[in-house]
Amino acid sequence: MASNLPPKPTLEHSTTTSGGLAHEHHERPRGMLRWLLTTNHKEIGTLYLIFSLTMFFIGGIFALVVRAELFQPGLQLVQPEFFNQMTTMHGLIMVFGAVMPAFVGLANWMVPLQVGAPDMALPRLNNFSFWLLPVAFTLLLSTLLMPGGGPNFGWTFYAPLSTTYAPPSTTFFILSLHMAGISSILGAINIIATILNLRAPGMRLMDMPLFVWTWLITAFLLIAVMPILAGVITMMLMDINFGTSFFNAAGGGDPVLFQHLFWFFGHPEVYIMILPAFGIVSAIIPTFARKPLFGYASMVYATASIAILSFLVWAHHMFVVGLPLVAELFFMFTTMLIAVPTGVKVFNWIATLFQGSITFETAMLFALAFVVLFSIGGFSGLMLAIAPADFQYHDTYFVVAHFHYVLVPGAIFAIMAGVYYWLPKWTGHYPDERLGRWHFWMSVIGVNLTFFPMHFSGLAGMPRRIPDYALQFADFNMVSSVGALMFGVSQLLFVWGVIKCVRGGEKAPAKAWEGAEDLEWSVPSPAPLHTFDTPPDFKPVTH
């Protein structure tokens, strides 16, 4: 396939716009201090991405512990207490430590470049938002070493398992989640301020690249729901330490209230983890199909309607908690409805491919796999939306298959596609295509081997979050475990590819991809530390 790739644009193309280059203003601190004190959006973006990758590997190791224990029936490697800590930490780390910071990192790097701004609107706040994260997650990880162990109640931490019955370290878990939440809210405020105030003159909202649009909407979601999470964990804190009974039935509290609050945060949260991915894919597919994105406006409207609907579907996670019939029906209908705008997006991407002039660079491969595999997750989502059937699916591996399809070959593939797509801009070098293709195919095979069989084990009756299982689930679990190992190992290829690209490789011009249109491609590659000190000349492209 290598020979099928088109020649890269030549270096002569690297004309840059007037605002493309700027000069260093002042002496900057060196060494560690430079990174600790930096207020530069590119450096902070890099910090976020490195942090996210680190968490991705830590969370991945936890997942491999889980899969190793589940390789065969019986308890072999770990005891149930530790197993539960591994599933919980895996979920928390991947959601709050890997996926969300990766998107914030990409936003830091790309939003100012895509709207023609010199930096984020609030650079010092930006530094603070980032540095909260290493503190929060060091604290979270340290709970594993505390007496009684770390959080063991699942990433959804349902009360009263997470309050009355929780290990003593839970208070630290709450503190670290508060910090991660503050970081997210501050990051979101910064992104909104940047997008609304610092766009290049002449760039209207409906001229913005979709990555900017999806992030704008995501940032509003974050501001809306992170305080709910903060509220619910504060109520837990009070129940645990100050004798209140918000969620303690024995004291007149209501354990179901916990779930309503959690999922009122939690469902928008799952969209927080996918909307920016839609934006990335909407940049990559037109670039390598060499054709404008089909239905730009409908993409924006679909994103907005998904965001609004996401506040109205939370109880689809609670179909079996004993809601009244009308509530079940309401949440079933709204959940089915959300599949419509989701479908529109997929159709738009495919219409973009139709009659294009398509090439298969690594970024494109990941974006295409995203479209297919995310859709499979959408299909199982549609099945789960059917409330009567959810009485059978709920809390089984079928749900595990669903959300891993939308999150791993969904969110994470989109992040990787974005990294391969923007690496030339960040480093000035093209990523190694051969290595990229190896990484891609190993990941695609690994991901499907891991998660496809989970549909079957779930339908056949295997509950989620169990360290040991009945014999009829053995074959599926063995395949999943082998796939997980393969997926995990192939991520080393990713790291290798990125390091290689940072160190050298074929030089990239300003406009690294022939079909790429947005503003970031008008500044030199690698992008100098300061860009757009004077606003660029923005000419709307056809959207």
Added chain:
Amino acid sequence: MRKTLAWIMGAGSFLGLASSTLANGWNMPAGVTDVSREIYSLHMTIFWICVVIGIVVFGVMFYSLFRYRRSRGAKSANFHENTSVEVVWTAVPLLILVGMALPATATLKRMYDASEADLDVMVTGQQWRWHYEYLGENVSFTSSLSTPRSQINGEEEKGENYLLDVDQPLVLPVGRKVRFLMTSDDVIHSWWVPDLAVKQDSIPGFVNENWVRIEEPGIYRGQCAELCGKDHAFMPVVVRALEGDEFDSWLAERRKEAEAEASGVDREWSMDELMERGEQVYGAICATCHQPDGSGAEPTFPALAGNEALLNDRDRHIDVVLNGVSGTPMAAFRSNLNPVELAAVITYERNAWGNESGDVVQPSEIQALLEQ
């Protein structure tokens, strides 16, 4: 591209092969009730709808990827909008969904109608076993995992129903409408039997309803579905469905046993009798947390062996077992165990594993406390 196709075909044939060699189920069971079959058919309908949409959508996608490759000389068109197409692909999915929502609504309504039941069973989740009470019948018992530890730890070969066996299954009649009332003594559990299509959370402080009308006699197995702590994987559900008359005589038998047990409250029990009975109760109920040797698991589950504070305070010991300790996982057992069981297990805890208090707690004493 050819490689991609080869890979897809390879994967397809792998899945085909896998499906034929996997003897065990890999789809939702259709089950043995009207409701379970309706759910199964909803499941299959929505599944096939997804398959058809998938074939069309991915078909167009892969066609485009193949046909419009630049390496085949494709030149890109420049269109980026088409209102009628966009209206169609918004409206058609909407219509399909309405078509799906109608039967789903009908089924859900049936599932929610638990009225006019012939038998009421109270199901109480406890870490980590199920307690069943036949309401108004004076019959109740606890059902716990009976798979031996040695099988779990791999010291012995795993049996056919590994992890899906209990000491006492829930016995239900065929052909009658049974209403379940679900609650919990501690954390949230979820009572689930796939063949009956009943999955309902059991939540402390709530009583949830669900119901079933089983059509075929047999043994139906399931598991707790909601993460409930350490032994979540080890609290199976087993339902034994009997023909109506067999069920009636089983229930009568159990009622008689319960009456016999109740009469035991009045007589004086010897230390040996209490120790023997207490060991059984301890093994079935207490050992999951406090460990078979009474060593506990600090800091959450205190040790009972050599626990001076406890041994020096007999009244507190009785109080803790009867009423639990609020704010901790220690549950109140006053309504889950009968006076004989309570007296026996307390006596056992005060005299086992080197605890040599010599105390005997008589069922009559517990009975008196319960009546206060």
